[in-house]
Amino acid sequence: MKKYILMVLMALIVVFVASCEGTGSEKANGMDYLVTIKTEMGEMKAILYDETPQHKENFIKLAKKGFFDSLLFHRVMSGFMIQGGDPDSRNAEPGERLGSGNPGYTIPAEFVKSLFHQKGALSAARQSDVVNPAKESNGSQFFIVQGRVFTEEETGIDMQALSQAISSLRRSDPNNPLNKVLEDAFNEGGDETFRVKAVELADKLTEATGLRIKMPAERVGTYTTVGGYPPLDENYTVFGQVISGLDVIDKIAFVNTDQSDRPLEDVHMVITVEEMSREEIVKKYGPVYQ
Secondary structure (H helix, E strand, O other): OHHHHHHHHHHOOOOEOOOOOOOHHHHOOOEEEEEEEEEOOEEEEEEEOOOOHHHHHHHHHHHHOOOOOOEEEEEEEOOOEEEEOOHHHOOOOOOOOOOOOOOOOEEOOOEOOOOOOEOOEEEEOOOOOOOOOOOOEEOOOEEEEOOEOOOHHHHOOOHHHHHHHHHHHHHHOOOOHHHHHHHHHHHHHHHHHHHHHHHHOHHHHHHHHOOOOOOOHHHHHHHOOOOEOHHHOOOOOEEEEEEEOHHHHHHHHOOOEOOOOOEOOOOEEEEEEEEEEHHHHHHHHOOOOO
């Protein structure tokens, strides 16, 4: 029981960074960086968010010095995401298990409520909550969300409010049977099973705590049209967005993989960054600064 409580508390630690940006039109002024991710299956264009300055600066720094070039998308899961940036994947042998490499540092979490895991989101990979309660990001590994289109019933949840409700229930009513259900879910399948069960119990948690657990309408609209993967929200730092080449994500996500989710045929990346005016980026790719 004590271990479960500790793990739940760890899972609920979230650091929020308030955005100091202005309106979309204001953000479209000045210079920015356009990211190009080239692969054997095509290329993707992306922008990085000012709201996550440490992740943006780090990604640009690594890309400029060629850190990502010839690395692999080493973990691919259809309906979920494609992951790369492990320095150990450079020249890795076929079938070699990957995913533990890093540049020797982590980055503090930069959770921003307006940034979420819609299709094409660039998000930072990290170690699990058990060993990384502050949810610090791996210094180089990232993933790009493929996800899927969700129904309104599946997406009507605000994950921050849900976490607050779970924490509140544990403190105020420790004998409530909902706590035991969530504990069993965690013991059975860890963080992900715990979160899925929590979403299923959202209405009962609202009834038990009085806290409103409702995802913002605009986020629901995105998840029910464009798609994405909402269970990741407020748990991994979203720091960018693919603005061209979403079909390339699908091509990579659908390749055949081994038991470790590594593609049977290597998918390499070359990442470059180009300084460009935000006005020009908007002209080429539409209103990407919202």
